Amino acid sequence: MTATETGRRSAASLAGRARVLLFATARTAVGTRSLPWPVPGDGMTVRELVADLARAHPRVAPILAHCRFFHDGVPVTQLDERVRPGEELAIHPPYGGG
Amino acid sequence: MSARLSVRPLSLTAAFRELGDPTLGGVVVFAGRVRADPTPRGSVTALVYEAHRGPAVQALQDLEAEARRRFGAGRTVAWHRVGRVRVGEVAVIVGAACGHRTEAFAATRFLIDRLKRTVPVWKEARERPARRPRPRRSRRPSRSSD
Numbered sequence: 001m002t003a004t005e006t007g008r009r010s011a012a013s014l015a016g017r018a019r020v021l022l023f024a025t026a027r028t029a030v031g032t033r034s035l036p037w038p039v040p041g042d043g044m045t046v047r048e049l050v051a052d053l054a055r056a057h058p059r060v061a062p063i064l065a066h067c068r069f070f071h072d073g074v075p076v077t078q079l080d081e082r083v084r085p086g087e088e089l090a091i092h093p094p095y096g097g098g
Numbered sequence: 099m100s101a102r103l104s105v106r107p108l109s110l111t112a113a114f115r116e117l118g119d120p121t122l123g124g125v126v127v128f129a130g131r132v133r134a135d136p137t138p139r140g141s142v143t144a145l146v147y148e149a150h151r152g153p154a155v156q157a158l159q160d161l162e163a164e165a166r167r168r169f170g171a172g173r174t175v176a177w178h179r180v181g182r183v184r185v186g187e188v189a190v191i192v193g194a195a196c197g198h199r200t201e202a203f204a205a206t207r208f209l210i211d212r213l214k215r216t217v218p219v220w221k222e223a224r225e226r227p228a229r230r231p232r233p234r235r236s237r238r239p240s241r242s243s244d
Contacts (some may be wrong), residue, residue: 023150024220070218073152090150097147097178097219098130098190098210 018083020053021090022060026067029060031035043084046076050091068092099166100157102177103219108188113175117195122172124202127193128210134185140228144184150218154178157217161209169205171196176209178219182240189221 020035027033030053037049044052046069054061069076070090071083083089110129135142158176164170171194175203183189184197192213194205 021150023148023218024222070150070153073156075153090153090219092150092153093214093220095218096221097149097217098214 016085018043018049018085019088020049021088023091024093025063026060026091026093026095030057030062037089039083039085041085043082043087045080045082046071046089047079049083049089050079053091063093064091066094099159099162099173100175100177101160101162102175103151103153103154103180105175105179105181108177108179108191110188110191113177113191113193116175117173117193117197118132119173122195122197124197124199125193125195126199126202126206127175127191128206129188130190130210132185133181133187135223137223137225140226142185142223143226144182144224145189145221146182146224147178147180147189147219147221149178149180149220154218158213161212161216164212165194165205165209167193168208169196169201172203174205174209176213178217180219182224187205 016038017036018039021034022030022035039049050064054064070092070097071081072088100174110127113127114125119122132145133142144198158178162174162176173195175191175193177191179189190210190213194202194208194209196202196205
């Protein structure tokens with residue numbers, strides 16, 4: 001299989017799935033740092049995705065209320081933004097650097 | 099500007115060098131070290147820092163730009179460790195070089211205060227259980243010769 005074919009297969013496997021990245025307490029509550037997340041072809045809003053995540057992983061639900069969200073590395077300012085297949089939503093609990 | 103996430107130890111000397119500029123007379127560098135805080139079971143031995151790298155570096159750069167705009171800082175540094183940082187090691191360095199000390203202190207204070215609130219970095223403590231004192235062996239009563 002050529003590199004191009006491998007790349008095509010990887011891209012195809014992403015179709016219909018976004019990736020959820022979890023950090024700190026959110027990661028501990030869910031038990032993994034990265035989750036593939038099924039989304040319709042036209043995507044779903046950040047609000048819908050976060051609500052689904054809370055239903056699927058009830059331990060993370062109380063943490064989500066205090067989190068910020070980053071969509072493909074950019075801060076989410078509107079929860080109505082749509083996350084589409086192949087994109088990434090990062091979940092940031094309150095920061096604790098320094 | 100110098101924004102950095104590093105798995106390697108941070109150097110105060112390197113930070114001071116980064117702030118070097120003969121036209122800037124006020125230089126303040128702040129370093130935050132990992133403390134051996136007591137915990138319910140013992141004491142902290144290390145902190146493990148994780149970051150969302152892209153947004154974290156962007157946030158550090160934004161902070162520096164803001165410090166320059168607000169305080170007229172000519173040079174700034176904003177460096178943070180990631181990974182395991184042992185007690186006594188430096189976890190964060192921020193600093194500013196300005197024309198005079200007042201702005202340099204204010205800019206550096208701004209950098210560290212804002213960094214804690216706005217940069218996607220998290221820490222988790224590693225701790226060592228307190229040692230329990232060994233139970234004292236009771237001495238056998240010495241035999242009396244009489």
